[in-house]
Structures are given as C-alpha cells and as structure tokens.
Amino acid sequence: MRFAVFCAAAALVAAPAMADELVASNGNDSIRLSDSPCSSQEVLKQLEPRFHKIMMDASAELQGKKFKACWVPDGDAAHLLYEDGDQGLVPLSDFKTAKSA
Secondary structure (H helix, E strand, O other): OHHHHHHHHHHHHHOOOOOOOEEEEEOOEEEEEEEEEOOOHHHHOOOOHHHHHHOEEEEEEEOOEEEEEEEEEEOOEEEEEEOOOOEEEEEHHHOEEOOOO
C-alpha cells in the first residue's frame, strides 16, 4: 500500500486539474471523483497521516448502496479507497465531467 500511495503522489503532480466532478457510470452503478480534499474520516483513519494531504474526495453508488471514498491518481487510473477498507482501480479514461455524464 505504501508503494501505491507513493506512486500515486508522484502521479498527482502530473494529473490534469479538474474543474468539476468526474463520473464513471456502468448501468446504475457510478463513481464520482472530486478534486476536493478527502473528507471521510473512516478512510483517513486507514492511512498514515503523511498521506492525508494527497487523498481527494470520492463517492460511489454500487448495487444500490452508497459509499464514501477517497482517491489518488495512480498512473492512468484512479486508486479508490473505501470506508470499509475495500480498494479499487478504475481507468481515468472511464470518467467524464459530471455535466456531460
């Protein structure tokens, strides 16, 4: 996990700036990424404090359930960390601006 977060921190510098939320959808399931700082204390508790500054807010609705999450860019993907400790990688190319999603 440390290596992934370290790599994500390096990728954060190269990531494009977001003016709006980004959304990836698959049927009724969706994941929203924000460029706001992570606000989920449940997620932040899972990480060493030195990583808190690089985490950004995210949320997901999967199979009708809503989840809070945080994310960092990881190469060409968004590395998501959910409140329950689950993690996932979603290609950044799957995301569209919320206005056009």
